[in-house]
Amino acid sequence: MRAMGADGQIRAFVATSRELANEAARIHGTSAVAAAALGRALTAAAIMGLTLGNDENSMTLSIKGDGPLGGILAVGDGLGRVKGYVNNPGAEVAARPDGKLDVGAAVGAGQLTVAMDLGLKEAYVGAVELISGEIAEDLAHYYLASEQTPSIISLGVLVDTDLSVKQAGGFFLQLLPGHSPEIIDRLEAQIADFPPISQLLEQGKTPEQVLELLLAPFGYEITEKSPIGFYCNCNRKRVERVLISLGAEEIAQLSTEEDIEINCHFCNRDYKFSKGDLEAILRACV
């Protein structure tokens, strides 16, 4: 859900993403902390993808840390579709002293990169050092450093004991150019004691109610509601094209083995190619 607040000074997004975060956790067989990290990154990618304003555009959020997760990749497009993975879905870390999942420790220190593919020759790429590895805070840092947009970002995933995702969601509050200096202080005061988004969702709050809690004192209007979901656009034809791009020599080397299996990292689907399949691709290649 997208809204404008404080007479156009604040741009707001609220997302509920339980289904897509749960789908990602199921596909990748994630540990609790990996489910939380991936769910947060995918929720952010869903919001960021929708801001691109064009169905053809897409963005890639890449978080490379030195923690046990090894890295997270999340891709979002202008239709609210996301896909993504973590390098080590089974990674485990000790819980924080407050009992919460320690996403920051699982991510570690490193870099956050955002690449926007706007259909131009080159993608727009911005990168910042990770502050905490908690993802929301790192993204807010990215928006300020890379896009000069002061942002308050919250991302939350509640993982159940059976490792399914119980609640997931997030919000972005961004100050637009021309905002008054005092709006920053008012906004900071407003969210100072704001509960975690996962807690609000667990209480049964809707995106409308979250938005009301966030922006009621500023005045706001909801401008758009869009569906978001997990979706991978891989198929056999695409995988064949990737094989062809490797060149005849590489394919010939592969086809000396028996059947080969190519795995899509995003949705974990396996594509099997027999020696005969590869020979047919090879013939199309030359």
Ligand SMILES: [Zn+2]
């Ligand atoms: Zn796929």
